[in-house]
Structures are given as C-alpha cells and as structure tokens.
Amino acid sequence: MNSPKSDLPNYKYVGTRSIRPDGVDKVTGRAQFGADVSLPNMVHGQVLRSTIAHGRIRSINIDKAMAVDGVLAIITAADMPDIERRMVPLGEQQADIRDVADNVMARDKVLYHGQPVAAIAATSLAAGAQALELIEVDYEPLPVVIDLDAAQADNATLLHDEQITMTMAGPVENPVPTNVAFYMPLAKGDVAAGFEQADVIVENSFETATVHQGYIEPHATLVDAQIDGRTRVWTSTQGPFLFRTLIAGVLDISVSELQVIPTEIGGGFGGKLSVYLEPLAVVLSRRCSRPVKMVMSREDVLRASGPASASRIWVKIGARYDGTLVAIQAKLEFEAGAFKGSPVVPAVMTMFASYKMEHLLLEGYDVVVNKPKASAYRAPGAPQAAFAGEALLDELALKLNMDPIDLRLKNAVDEGDRAVYGPAFGPIGLKQALQAVKSHSWYDAPLAANQGRGMAVGFWFNVGMQSSASVRINEDGAVTVVTGSVDVGGSRASMALFAAEELGVPPEKIQALVGNTKTIGYCDTTGGSRTTFATGLAVVEASRKAVIELRNRAAMTWELDVEQVSWQNGQAIDLSGSNPPLALAEITAKAGHTGGPVGGDAQINAPHAGPGFGVQLCDVEVDPETGYTKILRYLVVQDVGKAIHPSYVEGQLQGGAVQGIGMSLNEEYLYNADGVLDDPGFLDYRVPVASDVPMIETHLIEVPHPPHPYGVRGVGETPIVPPMAAVTSAISHAIGKRVTQVPMSPPRLLSLIDGD
C-alpha cells in the first residue's frame, strides 16, 4: 500500500481503454434507471407543490382528495416527525437535518415555488393527479425575496425568523435575525498595505445566474416498507449511504432499518446528493402497506431540485509591473436558495488557490432567498469564484500588456507552496499545464475579425474519505468486484482495471458492480472526485489481500512456505523453480479443498487526496449583428495524476468544459417577480446540444499523486471551473469590452455590443 509508483511504470491494464462495462445495457435500453424499477402491487406517489414562492400555510384540507377512488394515502408535514435542528455529516459537507426535512415537505411556511406541501399515494397516476387538484391549501402570502439585494435590504422580509449570521467560530457579534446565514472571511497578511505596494490595480463586479446540473434522468424512487419494519429504497442517487443517513434523519429512524439500493444513474453532477422524494415515499408506503413509486417530471426537477447558486462577486487585484500579485480583495455573495448552505465556503477557498500571495482578504456571504435550496454542482462554488477571479486576472494581463499565461506562471503555486486556505501542496502539475497550453499550436493561431481567445485556470481540492470494496474470485477464475460507489463517471471500468492490474487478470474477466447499503460496507458518496482515488484504493487493497490468499493456496499445494511463492501475470510462481506456475483458475477450482472461497475485502479511510489543476483555452467568434457566440476551438489541459481509463478521463474533461460553456452562454433560471420559474424545461433552459460545441481537445498531464499506489488524483470537477472565465475572456477580446455577467446570451451580448 505504501509503495508509490511515481516513476510511471508500464502497467499492463491500468491506463488502457477497456470496453465500458455498462455500455451494452445502456445502448440496448436494458439498464435499470430509477423509474425502471417496479414491484407487484406497486402504487404511485405524487407531490402537491407550493403555488407561491413565500408564505405561511394556514391550513391544508385533504378531505375531498381522500374521497377520490383509488387514493390510498395523503400525507403532509403533520404526518412526518417534527425533528430537532442538528447538523449531520454529509461526506465533504454537512447538512442541517431540519432544513432537509422542511425542504422535503414544507411545515408552517413555504419558501419557494414548487416546495412540496403534500404527497399522495394512489392506485393510478390519473387518480392521484385528480386528487392533487382537490387538496385545499390556504396560504398567507409573504413578500417574495427574489435576489441578493432584496434579501440584504434594510427591513428585508426574513425567510427564517430565527436565523442569525454564523461563522466558522460561532455566531457573529451582536447577532440579529437576517437572511445572511453565514459569513466566511479568509484573510492573510495586510491587504491595505498590499494594495499600497501595487503598481496597477484592477477591480470589477461579476454576476452568475442560477443554473441547474441538467442530469438527463429525473429523480425517481421506489420504496417498499415491509411490515417487519425493514424498508427497501431503490433510488437514483450518487450516495446510497448518504441517502440512508438523510432518510433516517428526516424520519427519525435508525439507518439499519433501511436498505438503500442505488439504481443505474442517468447523471448527477452533485444534484443527486439531496433527498427529495424518498422520505415521502417511505411514509406513503408505510401508510398504505404497498410499494410506492415516485418519479419527478422535468418541470419538477427544474423547479424543485438542484440548482446551483447564483452569485455576485466583487474583486480587486493589485500587482507590480512585472506581474507579481501583491494584494487581492473580494466579496462573494451566494444565493443559498430557501435554506442556508450555498457553496460560498469552497468558493472563497478555491478562488485564488492557484496563486502565491501575501496579502489577501476574501469575504463570503451565504444568503437565503425564495428559490429552491442550492444543491452541490460539480466543484461547488468554484466555477463562480473562478469566473470573477480569472476574468479579472485576464483584465490585469491586458493592463500590464503581459501574456495571460505568463502572468499566471509568474504567480502559480508549485510543490511546497502553501495554498491560501492552509495546507502545502505536494507534487502538482499547474505549471506544466500552463506551459502545455502556451506551447500548443492553437495559442498563436491567427484570429480573424470578431474572433477572440481566452484562457483560464481552475482548481479543485478533491477528497478521499471512506470506501469499502470486496473482491471475490469465482471457481472459474473470473472476478467480481463490489464497491459502494455509484458509477456516474466510469468507476466500474476503473475498479475493474485496478483489480486486473493487481491480480494479473484481463479486465474482461472482471465484473465490477455497485452494491447496496446491506451488501457492502460503508462508502461515502460519489462526489468530490473521490471515487477513483479512494474507492480505487479500497479495490487495490482488497485485491492485494486476495493475492496473498492465492499465494497461500499455492504454497499449500506445493507444500512450500508462502514467501517462496510470488504472484506474477495472474499465476503463482514457485521461486525455487521446482513447480510449474499455477494459474489463478487452477487455484480457485480447488479452493474448496484448500481452505474455501478466495477473495479479499477492504474498508478504508483515504486521507490526502491530490488537488486538481487545469487550464483551458477557448477561441470564439461573435456575430456582432445578433450577439451569437460560436465556440471555434476549445482545449482542456489538466493534471490528472494518473489516467486509469484515459477515455473516461477525457470524457470528464470534455463534459465539464461543455457544462461550463453552457453556463457561459445560455443556461439560466429565469424567475418572474413572483418567484416563479419561467423556463422549467430543456427547451428554454438551454444546455448545449452536441452541435453547439466543437470536439473538445484534451491533453492529459500526469503528475502522480504519491499517497496513491497508482498516483491517482481526482479529475471530474476541475474541468468545470475555468470555462466561464475562458469563454467570457474570449468574447471580451472579440468585442473589445469586458463581459462581467453570465450567461452571455445573444440578447445580452448584443446589448453590450450596441451599448444599449
């Protein structure tokens, strides 16, 4: 375990592009996603959602709805436990379980349009839909707190009467009720003194819109609450164990009563780390003693799940003429939605993590507004922060008449440098990535009229945390690998490659599966870019235990000491040379006579995840008469540690870049003055379609991360961090004006060009 292979050895299977194990099921339609699971006697659950964005619930009358033929149960918050406010750990973050419960089902107040106020179980969808219309909710409407300004105005309407501003160290001094839930300062040196040393100072204010993760598969669950108290929950989730914690917390039951079975998942991007339907389905299933299936519509998904925070970030940078950054100050305001907990903390921590700096003051504010509660979205908070920070660095480079990459190289962190948020970096590839972009042929390619080029840097911490893996070798020598990590980005292929390399068995003889909360040990969520790193570590450890066992069995067969047996290329080797090699299948075929089944298990807590740095380059062409932006070329360069399955790694880089391009150009929640979303569908909430982007070119830099035996560092989140700054800098250069707002949709860009 403690033998880092930092000299980049030639692996036999790791680093190959093996066939993806989920591919056939997905292209033939056989894969079972959340809504595909059914049980005999199943009934259908549906949700009644708030028709106003802010108000008190005076009363809910279900009498008429209960009378509808086919309706078996109707529940409101009164049917759910009135739980205490307490924080529960959620892997890399934590959540106030009372807020989770209120988000799942409104109690007393509704805080956003679309928040559930009642749920129904009926024998048909049609009966349920008819009954939903007969539930009478009497609201006392309150003023809608629609954005950061409304939330922070003097005499602002409060969403939560008791809420005060907290910090890492407890409440602020003299706290008063407020919509500002959290204040996060990050200070270093003396920022005022720093600006005095500056030859050049730039500042600007940047805005981003509320955006959605845009996973294709809507939330869906099937719950079977059995009469013996055990409850099975099938659901589309990034974290079955996390969901177990959340459902148990909301319903005030023990986690062991629940068996959470993750289905195949059609995208998550952080958005499937929150429970919405599951606790309701559990209560409904208990009420009617039938399995209950609940599926969100796309409209429900957009109105009431996700999204990612809108933000406003003011930032000021001071530098010397030679490009040395001397002082940075910023104020980051993030919309949390209806409940506290926007990702403003990681936004503050990541914003300038790529640079060395003596004087810095970054202040983050977590602000509640009458919109759905913000959920994690791929590198939560970092894209918004990087948009402001990197776009202003681009402006600084212009002002200094300096190449933007040279400006970054001048200040970039390297091994041994301390991140602004604390720890010192190990080996990292930021400078290599910057050099790779600078030496790419596109960097000097000529641009025509109305074309522009932009680049930006991105950073994400990545995490490790807890994982479990089980490696079982069948009698025929084929291998089953089970982990508790849901596969959103190709982890089954990577887990198979780790086991293949360790056992010396080709990956096609290894089947990697995702277990559930009763069939495999605890696993933290698939998130934080942790799975290939941490769960991969568990698979390596479990495989190594299996190899020791295989050597033992061979030693027993040969009547040798185990030290005289080595394991090479999938076979036991007698180091004394007296016996011919014994293949894995020969050992496992006789396992019943030599001590029983062969395998290995590992439960680990992986510390010291390797941070991820990436650099992206974008060329655009702007139509000055329509404001349309065409992405001409797009390059993603990233330090990926070690690419276990390069195709999946490239896919992560491309996917993150495309999501960031979407946020840059068209993706945007459009709320009316009443706090009602006007674009709850993929027609008007415009994620990029395939023809909107060129082939995203990727370039992998592999600086191994020493604490991992294969040098793995997380790769999935970093690529969504730079695009907004890269794309808008390119547009800015094309039109000769700085873009400070995203999405830079065609109407907005034409207004900017025309100076309306």
Add this chain to the structure above:
Amino acid sequence: MSEMIYSVPASLTEAVQQLAVPGAALLAGGTDLLIQLRGGRPVPPNLVDLKKIPELQLIEIGPDSIRIGAGVTGIQITDHAELTSLMPGFVEGVGLIGSTQVQGRATPIGNLCNGSPAADSVPAMIAADAVCEIIGREGSRELPVGDFLTGPGRHCLKVGEFVVALRFPRPRTNQSDAYLRFIPRTEMDLAVAGAAVNLILKNTDSGPIVADAKVVIGGVAPTALTVDDAAQALIGTSLDDAALLAAGAASTAAARPISDKRGTAQYRKKIVAVLTRRAAQVAFDRAAQQLHGSND
C-alpha cells in the same frame, strides 16, 4: 380517467368521419401533440392517425405546381433533391425543425397547423404563395397559407376539417428563396425570429435585378407576417446595401414582437432586420445562379 379512441383511417372519407367527433385530434408526426399531452393538454376523445392514408404520403412535382401531402415528413422533404433545388428556402425551413430524429416523424403541415408563431416551415410557405387544400364533411376548399393562421395555435379549420395537402406554384427558373432563423443554439430550439425571402429576378444590362419579391417574417407577431414594404424595398434593385437596409428596416417596423423568455421585443426587432437582409442576399444569389445557369 379519460379514455381515448385511436383510429387509423385508410382513406380520406374514413378520416373525415372519424374526425367528426367534437374534440377529435389529428396525429401526423405527433411531435407537437405528444408533448402537449404530456404537458397537460386534455386527452382528445378520438385520435385520428393520418399516416396510413396513401394519398397523403405523396410529393408531386408537376409542370405548374408542387403538391405535398399531409403525411409527408420533414426528412422526405429534405432528402428530395428536386424539391431542394426548386424551393431551397422552404426545404431549409423544414430542415431546421427540431432535430434529425424529430424530422423523421414531424410533418410540415403539422408544423403549420400547430400554429406556433415561431414555426420554421411557415414563412417560406407564405413567401412561395402556398395554398392549403382542406377537406371536411361539407367538401373541399382552399385557402392561402397566409390567410390560414389567425393567432398563436389558432387557424381557420372548422370542426372536422383538416389540411390534406399544400400546393405551391412551381417556381420559375429565375426564382429562388431562402429562410433564416435565429436561435441561441444550433438545433433543438424555437426561432426567436425568422425571415423568408422569395425573389424573382430579371436580367438587365447591368446584371440581375429583383423583378418581384415576397418577404415573410416569423416569431415577431402572433402569426407570420408578410412585409410588403420590405418586398417593395427590394424590387427593382440589384440588392445594394441601401435596398437591404431598407428591407431590414421595413421588417423591424412591421414586427410586433413580445418580450419573453426567448428574447426581448427590442432584440427581436433588431435581429429580424438582420435576418431579412441575410435571407434576401441568399435568395438573390441562388436565383442569380439559376439565371446565370439558364443563360449558359
């Protein structure tokens, strides 16, 4: 729960009978209808599928006219070489609807009857003087496409009537058309604004000039609008910059757009001028090429 009868008539007579039920709906490609049903549109008591009536599946190109049946899909049109060379603007409008997959099911006549102000195939139909052939219990009638639509989602069909075919006058050799629309993406989107221009050129000593023109804009009013002032601005010119600017300004002046989630009224007024100019130029170049070709 509401029930629906699904009928598959084999002839026009059968279809007319089955459509006589109040609230009955037609199914051609279904690419609008199925989404509307999913979105809460009341389930029709009778759904009449037109795809099995043989005479509705035809594209007929005659010496004087072109006829397209109600069951003809977008792909049948975009794959049709002769139609593409005769009416490239109409065909490109059809080719912009939805995506390739959608076009495999969707029909231009369905696009017309759905009545969206942003329908991509409609402006070029009007610009080409297309006529709707309508059938109903009381017999057949005809109506120019330009008079067919009365508002968003509304048209002149009476209960039990449906459009059997579109008939276009066959374009002359010195005639061509173009359609351009603006969307924020490259496909799978609805036009923020669109413009179809249909031009007839004539040769003069100093080169081709516009003998006749028709300009129709979409997405900027409750229905597609024919802009006579824009056409007049083009007629008699060789499409110089002044003529193009005047035509664009005429489109802007005629547009009566709303501000909505797809764009502000001001934005739509601006880009409809751009689209008019650009479409006029494309149509002119196409017609000029034909004129040139016919002289060879």
